[in-house]
Amino acid sequence: MAEEQEAQQPAQAAGPQMRVLGQFVRDMSFENIIAQKGGSPDMQPDVQVQVNLDAKKRSQDNQFESSIKLNITSKDKDSDSVLFVLEIDYVGLFFIDNVPEAQMHPFLLIECPRMIFPFLRRVVSDITRDGGFPPLNLENIDFVSLYRNEIAKRQAAEAPQDAAIN
Template sequence: MTEETAGANGAPAAAPQVKMQVLAQYIRDMSFENIVAQKGISGAEVQPDIQVAVSLDARKRQAEHQYDVVTKFKVTSKNKVNGETLFLLELEYAGTFLVEGVPEEQLHPFLLIECPRLLFPFVRRIISDVTRDGGFPPLNVDSVDFLALYRQELARRAQASAAPTTTPN
């Protein structure tokens, strides 16, 4: 055995070392609408119902081993009493990552699970700050299970591709 294929004790060498580095992170797009202030809704009976939708996107950059990962959050707060929208926040937060040593078949889940995990604390702080600065109590978004989100998307895609297609007669 050679040095490259065996360790000092003769055991097989470890897999290549995974290297991930955040090269940049930034707000790509953001919108906040305070509907209460725009419509002049009185604060008589307000029971907020907050919905958070999360989507992810990743793409290869021209530079070798570099990827852009975008987390998209849509936060909608409606009044449980009458269904009126209180506020709407849309945030696209992106990171540019250098990723090396990840096998090709594991790269897609790595980009859509591990990279968003690193970005999430910054997204949480931005959402908290924007809702507070927008005239509402700061919203502390619950942790997101990016692994479960990834699995749901895979299941949705599998179901969509397995759906029978009808052809006209």
């Protein structure tokens, strides 16, 4: 039985490993437009959220950073006037080992953002609340769909260039 456990251990050790080394707000801007204009905050908000992802290798071995960039605009449903704008770049630092090179790109843009998103959601909630609005509780983000859509956009952008060359 001990031999079976020893035989299984190398297989487990060779599996993907990920640790969050740290996370932080790289850049943030919050503008309370309605307060600057002296308007009433008793409006019906329509919130639009744009999500961009980025990742890169760091200089240390097996260390990477993955960032979620949100651009959130809240407008009044009736007048279409802007209530607030929040732009935030939230970064996670990761130690990643035993992930095949072919799978590293999706790993960095799906799994890593999935790990740090709950913390970003909390930051966004606190910022909007502290900015004078009800806390904005972001819905879960489907990082797999975002990744697939981005790959499809890139392929579509390359297709006309390929056709033009032929």
